[in-house]
Amino acid sequence: MRNKKLKNIFVARDFSALGKTVKEAFSSVLPITLIVLLLCFTVCPLDTGVFLTFTVGALLLIVGMGIFTLGADAAMLPIGDYIGRQMVKKKSAWVIILVSFIVGTLITVAEPDLSVLAEQVNGVPGFVLIISVGVGVGVFLVIAMMRTFLHIPLKYILLTMYVATIALSFFVPRQFVPVAFDSGGVTTGPMSVPFILSLGAGAASMRSDKHSGNDSFGITALCSIGPVLSVMILGIIYNPQDIPYEPTVIPAVADSRELIAMFLKNTPKYAWEVAKALLPLVAFYFVFMIFNRKPSRSEIIKILAGIAYTYIGLTVFLLGVNVGFMPTGSMLGQEIAALEIGGVNCNWVIIPLGMVIGYFVVMAEPAVHVLKKQVEEITQGAIPGKALSLSLGVGVAISIGLAMTRIYFDFPIMYVLIPGYSLALILMFFVPDIFTAIAFDSGGVASGAMATSFVLPLAIGFCTGIGGDVAANAFGVVALIAMMPIITIQILGVVYKIKTRKAKVAISSDESEEIIG
Numbered sequence: 001m002r003n004k005k006l007k008n009i010f011v012a013r014d015f016s017a018l019g020k021t022v023k024e025a026f027s028s029v030l031p032i033t034l035i036v037l038l039l040c041f042t043v044c045p046l047d048t049g050v051f052l053t054f055t056v057g058a059l060l061l062i063v064g065m066g067i068f069t070l071g072a073d074a075a076m077l078p079i080g081d082y083i084g085r086q087m088v089k090k091k092s093a094w095v096i097i098l099v100s101f102i103v104g105t106l107i108t109v110a111e112p113d114l115s116v117l118a119e120q121v122n123g124v125p126g127f128v129l130i131i132s133v134g135v136g137v138g139v140f141l142v143i144a145m146m147r148t149f150l151h152i153p154l155k156y157i158l159l160t161m162y163v164a165t166i167a168l169s170f171f172v173p174r175q176f177v178p179v180a181f182d183s184g185g186v187t188t189g190p191m192s193v194p195f196i197l198s199l200g201a202g203a204a205s206m207r208s209d210k211h212s213g214n215d216s217f218g219i220t221a222l223c224s225i226g227p228v229l230s231v232m233i234l235g236i237i238y239n240p241q242d243i244p245y246e247p248t249v250i251p252a253v254a255d256s257r258e259l260i261a262m263f264l265k266n267t268p269k270y271a272w273e274v275a276k277a278l279l280p281l282v283a284f285y286f287v288f289m290i291f292n293r294k295p296s297r298s299e300i301i302k303i304l305a306g307i308a309y310t311y312i313g314l315t316v317f318l319l320g321v322n323v324g325f326m327p328t329g330s331m332l333g334q335e336i337a338a339l340e341i342g343g344v345n346c347n348w349v350i351i352p353l354g355m356v357i358g359y360f361v362v363m364a365e366p367a368v369h370v371l372k373k374q375v376e377e378i379t380q381g382a383i384p385g386k387a388l389s390l391s392l393g394v395g396v397a398i399s400i401g402l403a404m405t406r407i408y409f410d411f412p413i414m415y416v417l418i419p420g421y422s423l424a425l426i427l428m429f430f431v432p433d434i435f436t437a438i439a440f441d442s443g444g445v446a447s448g449a450m451a452t453s454f455v456l457p458l459a460i461g462f463c464t465g466i467g468g469d470v471a472a473n474a475f476g477v478v479a480l481i482a483m484m485p486i487i488t489i490q491i492l493g494v495v496y497k498i499k500t501r502k503a504k505v506a507i508s509s510d511e512s513e514e515i516i517g
Contacts, residue, residue: 017073022066029065031360032454033058036328039353044335049253050327056263057324060316068313073373075306078299079285080198086292088149096149097142099288103199104141104223106280107192109134117179117186117452124238132234133183136226141196144222148200154218154437155428161225162421168232169414175469176235178413178476184228185447185478193445195281196220197371217375221440224482263323270318274311282307321453329457337465350404350462354455358400358481359393361455362446368392371445375438383438383496391492395485396446400455402484403477407463413476420483427490435493442489443482451478 036054040046046054087099108114109130118126147157169177200219253259289295295303336353339346362368372385402416428436456477463474 018066018070021069022062025062025065025069028363029058029062031363032357035357035360036332039332043339043341043349044332046328046331046335049259050331052253052256052259053262053324054328055324056259057320057328060263060320060324064313064315064317064320066313067309068317071306071309071311071313073306075303075310076195077198078303078306079281080195081201082295083285083288084199084201086288087145089292093146093149096145100142100145101138103138103195103281103284105134105138106284107195107277108137108187108223108227111187111192111277114183114186117182124234124240129183129231129234132230133187133227136228136230137187137192137223138226140222140226141219144200144219147222148219154221154433154440157222158218158225158428158436158440159425161222161229162425165225165228165232166414166418166421168229169417172232172235173239174412175471176240177232178472178479180228180231180235181413181417181479181482182475182477183231184224184226185444185482186452187224187227187444192223193220193371196223197441217434217437217441219441220444221437224440224444263319266323267315267319270322271315274315274318277314278307278311321450325450325454326457329454330461333458333461333463334465337462347462347466348408351401351408354404354458355397355401357455357458359397361400361450362392362396362481362485363389365446365450368445371438371442383434387492388438388442388489391489392442392446392485395442395488396481398488399480399482399484400477403455403459403480404462406476406480407459407466407468407473410468410473412472413479416480417483420480420487424483424486424490427487427494430497431490431493432497435490435496439486439489439493442485446485447478447482451481455481 040051040054083099083103087096090096114130114133118129143157146152147154169180172180196219197217200217253262333350336350337347339349368389372388375383375388376385406413406416424439431439456474459477460470460474463470468474
């Protein structure tokens, strides 16, 4: 009787929460969907099969994101928080190092977006690339956790690592540099971000000092650097001269039955990818429980339900993005490359169009919603979710505009990355530490599934249409998406700091007048 009552409570709560998360997902996906539909009915008409596939993909995206968000709240965040707390309780450096390395490697090797990128890179075996990236994240998660434990300022680690990364890039083949920086973005995807963020929050919460909240952020930022360095080292070792890509297959759908059959045919593939991502983490969690404090029965039931929601939601989301959005992005890019109005080539429109798409596409990233909630909770509303969303949107809009400009005018990615990261690193010394940590975390969060499965195909399609070098120019768009939010959110930090200072001066002035009076 008690178990049935407990089950009914969870079901009622879940249905109520699901309605809210699906509504949020709908408002996030709607703008980008309307933009694509507007293009389809005006300057870039699409094949009927692609159009129908995109429409179904958008519906799956909404449902999948809603279910995934519910699952992340119920399972991924509590699991990460639990492991982080128990790990720090041991007060053993070896336990922190071992657990962090295992968790970082496991969650990265199974990240679906990484497999998509590895399949498109030639010259380095896919398995070698995936393992190297996983080890890179594992090592840097160890560094991140030790930083939290030892109270080491984030800005000095970031400064050292990014200077080393930029210096190393000069020894890597030109075509491989964009791939290396893209790898840093794809590793912080919908599976890893909720877990890593909560892991840091759990570890930081065990400290009682005033900086513990600040140190709960910045872990995703450090985990994004490891893959870049490890892939660059691979580039030096293998020295690949040609990095072709696999073009996106445009679906040929004759009727509604073939459309449904196509989605059903691809369902097992993404269900298996998500299972590979979840199973190692879930197994590690339950093994970890054997040697530590066991959660209550109700907590375990809630986590198991959350794992089920996470699995279903992420499977549906990836199915919608990869089957529905990827072909549409590729075809739109090709159509825009050949766009003529009144006999005049107008393919330059990809630059402002990319900026508009970038502003809205980041809102459809599941991990962004997780980050917003974490930021509002840790800062107790001092950094509103709306301000963070606006900064992310502006940052991604500028980054995709720069990416399309780079493809259009054909210049190396380092012409953008060096000044961009230089500005980001300089800003660290003028903003509150928490803004720096959130900014660098946001860069990794923004470059998720939507970036790799819609924006990257859009860039590849456009680059192919104008006859550009896909490996050197189209790749790198994910890297730019990861960079620009770091700058815009730190600028938000500068504004916040100025407003706080003015408010303090105003309060001091009022107090002085009261004393004189």
